[in-house]
Amino acid sequence: MKPKLSVVKIGGNIIENESALSDFLRDFAAMDGYKILVHGGGRTATRIADKLGVPAQMVGGRRITTRETLDVIVMVYGGLANKNIVSRLQGFDCNAIGLSGADGNTIVSDKRPVKDIDYGFAGDIKQVNATAIKVLLESRMTPVFCAITHNKEGQLLNTNADTIASEVAIAMSEHFETSLYYCFEKKGVLRSVEDDNSVIAHINTETYGQLRDQNVIADGMLPKMHNCFNALQRHVHKVYIGLPGMIVGKEKLFTTLTL
Known part of the structure; x- marks a missing residue:
């Protein structure tokens, strides 16, 4: 039987909220097993880009x-945000x-090819080194990934964090029974959208298609759901979407996704 692994993704709504971040990190640290x-x-x-006069596009x-935006992203994601989270988890x-x-x-990752839109230094994931991550986990270290990848030719790339979580979970499923958690500001x-308690x-797979056809799942939720079902189809055990408290069972209302 494979050991269990939890891959948890958090977004800016948690990182920007001091109280929410503290509560989440305490709960995350208390999770059993590999994570x-x-x-x-x-x-x-x-x-920060605005303060530095780098316009958001x-x-x-x-x-x-852009190259200037990438500099800010590396400073913030890889430095300020990442090291703040790591140091607090040590606490x-x-x-x-x-x-x-x-x-x-x-x-x-590969730099995203230019089609209708040039996204600049955006990365599309090509490969996850599950062996290296497994070594860290088995050494009782907890990896904390920021949303930056590289092309193995000296170029860092801005990469969607939801996709990183999904692709890491997929890669680690070879070695672990992997569950993927997407934590955001809604209960599921x-x-x-007008009723925060109308959690599905x-x-x-079948009900997802129905909900998409009914336009219940639309707009910004579509790429997140694509990542979820892509993960499930590639051997991730289960996917959960909801408030951060769901990872330790404090929140009883959330969405579970299965094939």
Whole structure:
């Protein structure tokens, strides 16, 4: 039987909220078994970029990563956000190690090809080094990945944190029974965006198609759900979406995704 592994992704809504971040990190540190944390930090990066006079460029909700923007992202994701999280986890007796995809050659990406839009220095994941990550886990270290990968030719790349979490979970499923948690500001996938309690408790492949056709799942939730079902189809055990408290059972209302 494979040992269990939890891959948990948090976004800027948690990182930006001091109280929420502290509560989450305490709960994360208390999780049983092997675990990996993946974090973004786009809101902080946008705020600091603005202070530095680097304009944020967005198309369809996606960031255009210019060379100047990449510098800010590396500073914020790999430095400020990542090391703040790692140091605070150490305070909760969780032996965390902060990583980008370049560290240990853990996540290799290709620069996104230019089609209709040039996204700049954005990375599409090509390979995850599960062996290196497994070594860290078995050494009782908890990897904390920021949303930066590399192309193995000296270039860092801004990479979607949801996708990093999904691809890491997929790669680690060869060695572990892996569960993937997406923590955000809602209690789960909602049937009605106006009702925070209208959580859909369980979604499988069939009901996902129905909800998408009914436009219940739309807009920004679509790429997240794509990552979820891509992970499930590639041997991730289960995927959960909801508030951070779900990872230790404090929150009883969340969405579970299965095939």
